[in-house]
Amino acid sequence: MIVGIVVVAVLAVVIGGVVLTQHTAATGAADPSTPAGSIPISRAGTPFATTVDSGVVVAGRSASHTLDVWEDALCPACQSFEARGGARIAKVVAEGKLRVRYHLVNLLEQRSEPEGYSTLGGNAMLCGAENGIFPDLHVSLYTAQPDEGGTAYTADQLVDLGTRLGAGPGYADCVRSGKYAPVIAANFAAAAKDPALRHQQTGSFGTPTLVLDGKMLEAGDARLDVIAPPL
Numbered sequence: 001m002i003v004g005i006v007v008v009a010v011l012a013v014v015i016g017g018v019v020l021t022q023h024t025a026a027t028g029a030a031d032p033s034t035p036a037g038s039i040p041i042s043r044a045g046t047p048f049a050t051t052v053d054s055g056v057v058v059a060g061r062s063a064s065h066t067l068d069v070w071e072d073a074l075c076p077a078c079q080s081f082e083a084r085g086g087a088r089i090a091k092v093v094a095e096g097k098l099r100v101r102y103h104l105v106n107l108l109e110q111r112s113e114p115e116g117y118s119t120l121g122g123n124a125m126l127c128g129a130e131n132g133i134f135p136d137l138h139v140s141l142y143t144a145q146p147d148e149g150g151t152a153y154t155a156d157q158l159v160d161l162g163t164r165l166g167a168g169p170g171y172a173d174c175v176r177s178g179k180y181a182p183v184i185a186a187n188f189a190a191a192a193k194d195p196a197l198r199h200q201q202t203g204s205f206g207t208p209t210l211v212l213d214g215k216m217l218e219a220g221d222a223r224l225d226v227i228a229p230p231l
Helices: 008-014 020-028 076-094 117-130 134-143 155-164 171-177 181-192 223-227
Strands: 050-053 056-059 065-071 098-104 209-212
Touching: 050 117, 056 117, 056 134, 065 076, 065 223, 076 098, 076 134, 098 117, 098 181, 117 134, 117 155, 117 171, 117 181, 134 155, 155 171, 209 223
Parallel strands: 065 098
Antiparallel strands: 050 056, 056 098, 065 209
């Protein structure tokens, strides 16, 4: 059975020591005047440009190093990864030292109420990437992530969040049409059967999965610390 895994050892070593303060800053950035029923806004520490390339969000331009991240909008470990390491990664992306490729997957598709938030949230992130709001949208959706097994956000709530973040005019239609839903499913199908993305601890694919310069980061690997040192 392929299940979401909490890569505790990877997070502890690769993103180790980083930033309980970053998590506090991110959650503390939420707007206290958020309308009832709306998703709170949290701001990325450092803005950076994104594009969508073959269903993958690409952050930053050409750089000496490339980090591929497989993540699920509902995955608690992905939320932890963003809270602990997102700000430092954003900084080196903005500085041109690192390019990040975000592969959105729907591994936890059945674990929201109603089912399908993994696809809905991932689709919103891809829509945000092509409409100029990915950094803030990404942080906002992980900071205020729905509980696994709990009530999911709706398309209307995701559209409202993007509008308040200043998304381009194509964002709402992109979210409501589920433009990237087939891509997200294909991303997961490809990752699940790729032997190179199986974690040593479990023998299976899980989220988050981190691949730096073509090699998976496993427990005890501090290469990302060298490229993106703790703030």
